[in-house]
Amino acid sequence: MKESLIKADTHLPRAEGADRPVVEVGVGVLFRPDGSFLLTSRPPGKVYEGYWEFPGGKLEAGETVEHALARELHEELGIQVDPGAIILWREQLVDYPHALVRLHFCKLTVWQGELSMREGQSFVWESLPVKVEPVLPGAIPVLRWLEEESSPG
Numbered sequence: 634m635k636e637s638l639i640k641a642d643t644h645l646p647r648a649e650g651a652d653r654p655v656v657e658v659g660v661g662v663l664f665r666p667d668g669s670f671l672l673t674s675r676p677p678g679k680v681y682e683g684y685w686e687f688p689g690g691k692l693e694a695g696e697t698v699e700h701a702l703a704r705e706l707h708e709e710l711g712i713q714v715d716p717g718a719i720i721l722w723r724e725q726l727v728d729y730p731h732a733l734v735r736l737h738f739c740k741l742t743v744w745q746g747e748l749s750m751r752e753g754q755s756f757v758w759e760s761l762p763v764k765v766e767p768v769l770p771g772a773i774p775v776l777r778w779l780e781e782e783s784s785p786g
């Protein structure tokens with residue numbers, strides 16, 4: 634099956650032609666028992682600074698999605714996560730001007746420790762429809778998937 638692709642900011646040039654390497658990214662959708670989910674703002678100095686997203690980051694060499702995400706959640710949010718508690722959910726390819734990324738979205742309901750924003754981000758526990766904006770193009774499909782899962786039938 635062909636992988637679906639979102640093309641973001643099509644008016645901007647791509648960094649390196651058509652065959653750019655795919656950057657693999659682990660992303661966590663953290664749920665509280667009341668069903669709300671965590672959004673964080675992209676830290677100062679990163680591309681799309683201030684945009685809202687789900688926490689996560691790039692896989693390092695040899696890492697699985699679950700291990701990379703557990704590491705990123707500890708680095709960014711100060712929480713401890715057992716990679717075994719991370720549930721792989723959906724994938725989405727996004728073509729940005731700065732990179733071609735494959736997002737591995739995961740669900741998560743169990744972690745230890747209090748949230749502490751270690752990279753100067755902001756955070757919010759949201760439910761649908763989300764009130765914060767702007768939302769990163771590569772995070773928008775998640776909101777649609779959550780909507781689909783919550784609607785009957």
Ligand SMILES: Nc1nc2c([nH]c(=O)n2[C@H]2C[C@H](O)[C@@H](COP(=O)(O)OP(=O)(O)OP(=O)(O)O)O2)c(=O)[nH]1
Nearest residue numbers: 658660686687688689690691727734769770771772
């Ligand atoms: N964390 C996260 N990244 C997303 C989402 N949607 C989306 O398109 N992305 C993209 C933005 C970036 O191009 C890429 C994540 O890279 P990043 O720069 O945030 O990762 P990182 O923390 O490893 O960064 P660094 O080591 O380069 O500082 O994935 C999302 O919901 N969450």
